[in-house]
Amino acid sequence: MPNIILINPSPNAQATGLNESSVWPPVGLASIAAVLVAQGYATCLIDNNLERMSVDEVLERTPKDALLIGVSLNSFAYDSVRKLCELFWTKRPGTVVVLGGPLPSVAPELVLDNFACNGVVRGEGEESLLHLVRNIVARRPLFEGVSGAAWKDQATGTLCANPVKRITDLDALPFPAYHLLPPLSRYKSRSRKRPIAPLVTSRGCAHGCSFCSKDIFQRKVTFHSPHSVLSQIDWLIKEFGVRQLDILDDNFAMDRKRMEAILDGIIERGYNLAINLNVGIRSEGLDENIFQKMKKAGVFKVAFGIESADPGVLELCNKKLNIAVLSRAIAMARRMGFIVYGFFIIGLPGETEEAFRRTMRFAKDVKLDIANFCLAVPFVGTELYRQVERNGKFLVDTRRDLNQGFYSGAVFFEYPGFTKEDILRRYKAAYKHFYTPWKQLVQLSKMRSVSELLWYMETGFLVLRNMVFASAKSK
Template identity: 30%
Template sequence: MKKILLLNPYTSTSDHIQPPLGLAYLAASLRKNGFKVVLVDANKERAGVKQVLKIISQNNPDFIGVQFYSQNYDDIKQLLLQVKLNFPQIITIVGGPHPSALPGEILKEFGKLIDFAFCGEAELGLPKLLKNIASPKHFKSIAGLIFRKENKIIVNPPYFSPDLDQFDYPAWDLIKPQNYPPSQHGAFFKNFPITPIITTRGCPFGCNFCSAGVNSGTLLRTRSVNNVVTEIKDLYTRYRIREFHIVDDNFTLAKTYAEKMLSAIINLKLKASFAVPNGVRLDTLDDELLFLMKQAGFYLISVGIESGSDRILKKMNKHITVDKIKEKLLLIKKHKLDVAGFFILGYPGETEEEINKTIAFSLNLGLLRANFFLFQPLPGTQVAKKFPKNSLKIDYGKLSFTKPSFSNHISSTRLKNLQKQAFLRFYLRPKILISNLVRVRKPLQVLFLFKRVCHWLF
């Protein structure tokens, strides 16, 4: 039986440690197709290159599959270099947001360090590749595969299956979600253990700063309500999960589906809490949905606000206005749900006056929490594509929400200072500070909070 080691690499630039759901789905699909799978979350274990090489030596896999985010570019290159030096016989495969965004460049840039790559979803394609690894004539029929043929790089179009129920549940037994830290999406939570789940895939909105459509398609696809509910019950009983994070691109996009899902969760009568930490679109929310979310055990609604300027919102292609944002936030508060808002500072063409307007806007929305991200020109986004060729040279290894990685007309030093001001002005208000501190549930949260403050401010 052929063996594959799936690796979530160590990320020194992020303080979030959460189960690698995408790899868990791949693991389930590979096992279903007869492959032995070892899943290594080096980020959770804080395992650097030396430790990963030791794990590889101990497991002796035939293949290694690496989850590739753009921010990990330099680290992954160093890792794969060492893998090829120490284990030249192992076939290396990468997938994830970066190769999905730049499918034509990934094999050129990494040369012989990467044998194959995938763009889009790979639950169907990866098992097919491994089965036909000795038969290159079949490569052209594998959706999303990026491979070499006669010194040319071939990129097969990705396929986003409309039937999500065909995929087995993530290989939770390999992940052991109950062993993950509680602060997966930040310092605050209501119950523990926590795990992420996905109910839908795809996003049709096309915000200019977001690459979600590249990764999971622009057509919304849903799992059946029964399929999701069965997984929730299993996680609740087998792994004693007590908080579920729905990490869809937009859980509330299809109202009828969301209402059915929420009603089914209510009928489970679990002693569990729910949140949507990745955010939902404000313009999808209404009284009926929010009422059901409250009844189902949701306690926190995260929303992408992005800017307090209608001009910038239009440049972002957000399809929402400042007035509509205010209206929807009042609606959420009416249902006594806490709200966390996401903002982007330093968007191309944004003035310092508009940044200050956004900061002031954040203080008057009734938010419990806010996160102020520095703009990143992420590969695959419309805003990155719109730059004239050669005018934007992206150093992928330096992409960061906390350090300016884009040369705007506002200096990097000034932009970082504006981000610091935003956080301090928001959280040092007595009411907000106290409201958040009383939600600290474990002593370790204090340490995590301190580290998180240092991570974002310095």
């Protein structure tokens, strides 16, 4: 019987505007579980983001004598996790309940004030959860020496917090415990081959964009070595029959020498994989030679985090982007037959009508296959949040109970120079003017599998549904 339960929660029941067409296994929780299993602790991993059970059904899967229940928490699961914690607190009184993930990491006091739990863990969880479990077993003070732990002093109610210690040797971690999850075949993204497995080859981000939090990782990046990455790929293929890799970290192309070593290793193995560079990579350092290696390794899609093509908007959000270099990289990628994505954010500070039109002209001129337009969300802990606090007006409390996602048609704030109505109009216009009927036909012609076609149709339906929601909100 497992005595440690790790839970990836479902989003809030009323949440709209989330990307439901792509669902990956919870890599972070699976990595934590792997560390605990390697040390002999019976561990259960519940992915309710996939299974969508009720809180009562989740409770039924947690044994009454569990030592620890750990729940990952992001802003979109605020309400569902709060209900879960209340249930655990009353129905599992002898069990330690801790929260980790994005929201506890950047706003521990907010979480401790609003959730029934013993405490939170900020930052990476592998070593912290192991230390915490050992404290429970040895009957030591619960959070003694636990990296990143934060809790309320029972006598005074004051916040107590341990410093966060980064994991510097990612290669020393065991591979994620995917055997504790539902079959990989149940997860989905834009797939040319199945089953798919996510691959995270680094942690952190060296850049300072205002819409991402830097409170924990402090712009410091840690990497898995090429040998470690290739060993994990070998293991995924051997143990799970994986045929497609979705690379989910922003830093895959950051160190060219490392990236080439990984690509060369995949090519030498002759695995005939499909590889999806799913998140936005940087365009610096990309040339025809590296694109050729990507092609040989099986990469079929590349994505770039662009956000805006307007220099003023890029400066205000501290996005260091050379538009000329990016344009050349996109042109090369298209010429060599890759599916090319661009990620854009509508409604960032400084976005004027001209800035918006400049971004739309860029998206069309470089002939992106897919342009992903999302609305700016000022998450707590980000510089964007602080910018809105100083100079703007919140329309949605993004600290808690966030029921609307990037694609919901909800405008989260107003800023000098634009109103809610301006942003909704631009958001609808972006999709309407980019996705012409001809563009849709061209994209359909690039589908290479039934699952890829089904993904495209589901994504299109979600975009259309969100446009209807956006229209309703604007009335």
